[in-house]
Amino acid sequence: MKFSKKVLAFSLAACMTVPFLAGCSSKDTETTTNSEGGSADSSSTIVIGGIGPVTGGAAVYGNAVKNGIQLAIDEINAAGGVNGIKLELNFQDDEHNEEKAVNAYNTLKDKDMKLLIGTVTSNPCIAVAAESAKDNMFQLTPSGSAVDCVANDNAFRICFNDPNQGVASAQYIAQNNVASKVAVIYDSSDVYSTGIYEKFTSEAAAQNLEVVAAEAFTSDSKTDFSVQIQKVQESGAELLFLPIYYQEAALILQQASKAGLSVKYFGCDGLDGLIDQLGEDVALAEGVMLLTPFAADAKDDKTVAFTTAYKAAYNNEVPIQFAADGYDAVYAVKAAMEKAGITDASISASDLCDALKVAMTEITVEGVTGNITWTADGEPTKDPKAMEIVITENEDGTKTGSYAAL
Amino acid sequence: MMSFISYLVNGISLGSIYALIALGYTMVYGIAKMLNFAHGDIIMVGGFTIFTAMSTAWCPVWLSVLIGIAVCTVLGVVVEKVAYKPLRTAPPLAVLITAIGVSYLLQNVALLIFGSASQSFTSIVKNIAPVTLGGVTISMETIISIVISLIIMVCLTIFINKTKAGKAMLAVSEDKGAAQLMGINVNATISLTFAIGSALAGVASALLCSSYPQISPYTGSMPGIKAFVAAVFGGIGSIPGAMIGGILLGVIENLSKAYISSQLSDAIVFLVLIVVLIVKPTGIMGKKINEKV
Numbered sequence: 001m002k003f004s005k006k007v008l009a010f011s012l013a014a015c016m017t018v019p020f021l022a023g024c025s026s027k028d029t030e031t032t033t034n035s036e037g038g039s040a041d042s043s044s045t046i047v048i049g050g051i052g053p054v055t056g057g058a059a060v061y062g063n064a065v066k067n068g069i070q071l072a073i074d075e076i077n078a079a080g081g082v083n084g085i086k087l088e089l090n091f092q093d094d095e096h097n098e099e100k101a102v103n104a105y106n107t108l109k110d111k112d113m114k115l116l117i118g119t120v121t122s123n124p125c126i127a128v129a130a131e132s133a134k135d136n137m138f139q140l141t142p143s144g145s146a147v148d149c150v151a152n153d154n155a156f157r158i159c160f161n162d163p164n165q166g167v168a169s170a171q172y173i174a175q176n177n178v179a180s181k182v183a184v185i186y187d188s189s190d191v192y193s194t195g196i197y198e199k200f201t202s203e204a205a206a207q208n209l210e211v212v213a214a215e216a217f218t219s220d221s222k223t224d225f226s227v228q229i230q231k232v233q234e235s236g237a238e239l240l241f242l243p244i245y246y247q248e249a250a251l252i253l254q255q256a257s258k259a260g261l262s263v264k265y266f267g268c269d270g271l272d273g274l275i276d277q278l279g280e281d282v283a284l285a286e287g288v289m290l291l292t293p294f295a296a297d298a299k300d301d302k303t304v305a306f307t308t309a310y311k312a313a314y315n316n317e318v319p320i321q322f323a324a325d326g327y328d329a330v331y332a333v334k335a336a337m338e339k340a341g342i343t344d345a346s347i348s349a350s351d352l353c354d355a356l357k358v359a360m361t362e363i364t365v366e367g368v369t370g371n372i373t374w375t376a377d378g379e380p381t382k383d384p385k386a387m388e389i390v391i392t393e394n395e396d397g398t399k400t401g402s403y404a405a406l
Numbered sequence: 407m408m409s410f411i412s413y414l415v416n417g418i419s420l421g422s423i424y425a426l427i428a429l430g431y432t433m434v435y436g437i438a439k440m441l442n443f444a445h446g447d448i449i450m451v452g453g454f455t456i457f458t459a460m461s462t463a464w465c466p467v468w469l470s471v472l473i474g475i476a477v478c479t480v481l482g483v484v485v486e487k488v489a490y491k492p493l494r495t496a497p498p499l500a501v502l503i504t505a506i507g508v509s510y511l512l513q514n515v516a517l518l519i520f521g522s523a524s525q526s527f528t529s530i531v532k533n534i535a536p537v538t539l540g541g542v543t544i545s546m547e548t549i550i551s552i553v554i555s556l557i558i559m560v561c562l563t564i565f566i567n568k569t570k571a572g573k574a575m576l577a578v579s580e581d582k583g584a585a586q587l588m589g590i591n592v593n594a595t596i597s598l599t600f601a602i603g604s605a606l607a608g609v610a611s612a613l614l615c616s617s618y619p620q621i622s623p624y625t626g627s628m629p630g631i632k633a634f635v636a637a638v639f640g641g642i643g644s645i646p647g648a649m650i651g652g653i654l655l656g657v658i659e660n661l662s663k664a665y666i667s668s669q670l671s672d673a674i675v676f677l678v679l680i681v682v683l684i685v686k687p688t689g690i691m692g693k694k695i696n697e698k699v
Binding site for chain 2: 055059095226230254258260
């Protein structure tokens with residue numbers, strides 16, 4: 001009895017230790033990659049802080065943004081930096097969590113961050129925006145789309161804001177005669193989702209689109225959608241608008257196919273990542289339309305160059321919109337720094353912020369997500385593009401999804 | 407009418423999964439007088455085990471599910487031996503905190519091994535088409551959840567009332583001391599209870615992850631809480647109570663989503679719980695316990 005107890009205790013202890021060791025070693029490799037990027041002389045280097053979910057439910061976005069930023073920084077440093085100043089990225093994980101994002105922000109301040117590219121997702125971004133405004137730290141969010149992300153004058157963004165996505169979606173559906181009866185399923189506990197939903201319904205009325213069903217779910221009950229799907233089915237909708245993230249969208253597509261629902265699907269940038277999430281059920285995503293400013297297989301020179309470089313740098317991974325947002329954010333910072341004539345890397349974060357927030361409204365960035373200009377309230381001006389997911393069958397019978405411009 | 411039937415069937419399916427999980431809560435509470443808050447996370451471990459087994463090419467679905475159930479059973483017994491048994495005489499609060507600790511331990515180990523991104527789970531009945539009955543389309547997952555839960559509940563009722571081990575469980579739950587005096591091995595009976603409860607969690611994990619085909623380290627937490635509510639709703643400690651409580655909870659959740667508000671469904675579920683507890687504090691099937699003086 002004594003012996004077996006000891007064996008149990010030992011094996012449990014072993015179970016606990018092994019993953020911790022694994023955790024340690026993976027952290028070690030992370031720090032090495034970071035320090036490699038910062039091998040330049042520290043006197044002429046500016047640390048750019050990055051915050052986003054590198055693990056967790058929204059990890060697809062965080063990793064894409066991080067990769068996009070790193071790619072742009074490597075390109076700029078290889079070409080001699082910005083006015084001779086080298087850039088260095090320190091990217092922290094927030095797991096799409098407000099508290100962790102604020103902690104990450106404080107960590108970055110201790111690590112001598114001069115400006116922040118982040119955060120990636122809306123709720124954490126709003127939390128960090130309050131801190132960065134207090135410190136007068138320049139903040140450029142690649143993809144925080146809630147209105148309040150850039151409420152303060154030190155904050156700008158690359159992506160569209162939520163109302164803008166809702167309005168543009170309604171306009172696109174109406175003007176291209178995609179459907180006339182529309183149903184919506186949205187997350188009433190998420191600011192991104194409700195923001196798009198509200199603007200979508202008001203714009204739909206103006207565009208003579210009939211919203212026949214609007215069903216909600218919350219973060220506490222986001223696995224069972226059978227009721228919402230059935231309501232959509234009964235409403236006679238031709239199109240289901242999904243202003244939500246891809247995990248729930250994947251579950252909705254899977255459950256809708258089982259319930260025999262046949263409608264068109266339309267979503268916003270949150271659906272980026274849907275193809276991977278569906279796994280073997282990828283065929284369900286066929287024909288899903290989404291409004292996003294970037295498509296990896298667009299044929300213009302800038303997109304082709306970016307996609308090629310990204311694939312070469314990251315294991316042949318196809319960049320999603322968030323990677324493009326991160327990439328454009330760095331080039332926006334570069335353009336603003338050049339416009340403001342920043343040549344001294346030892347400038348304080350607050351002085352840098354004052355210079356950059358004026359310069360941001362004066363520049364035009366020809367980015368991979370479009371030609372962007374900024375208003376003083378931090379909002380970008382650029383055109384959205386509509387994409388469709390197409391499914392191709394491989395030789396071995398498996399299916400692959402990709403985005404095609406509409 | 408057709409749509410009402412469909413809401414009802416989906417509600418019963420969801421509810422029968424809650425009921426399976428609630429059985430684990432209620433059996434453990436009945437015997438060990440403790441709330442095993444790690445129960446939800448045992449479901450998650452079961453889900454990941456099945457997920458990992460199925461992703462290896464040689465492992466057929468039925469074997470993966472069996473492995474999942476086996477791992478859950480062993481884990482449940484190990485957790486009981488290592489974490490709860492030394493605290494058998496400790497105050498209830500200490501045991502409760504330990505259970506919450508075990509829950510976090512399991513969650514965080516899963517986070518370290520599998521990462522926190524949700525992964526797509528392949529349904530155990532993936533290639534079987536949905537059935538259409540008089541205009542109502544019912545997915546195979548729904549049918550299998552209801553059928554398997556019913557079979558398990560019938561077997562469990564027979565086991566508890568007809569077998570020696572089952573009767574020993576009843577005796578221990580009524581009076582541990584007296585049961586021991588009557589020659590019942592209390593420790594073995596408690597272990598058996600944990601084993602059965604965790605095996606049910608293993609079955610629930612296969613059904614849960616097939617109906618909602620995603621898995622993450624947090625998969626078990628919300629169903630775990632809902633099932634705990636179902637157990638309290640039905641009368642904690644009562645086995646038929648957990649079954650009825652679970653199914654009612656699923657049905658109320660779905661019908662309130664359908665006919666009242668999809669945003670407020672959780673609020674309504676908990677409101678019903680509060681009302682039931684005010685009217686009948688021991689839950690629907692709970693027995694009134696007279697405090698001994």
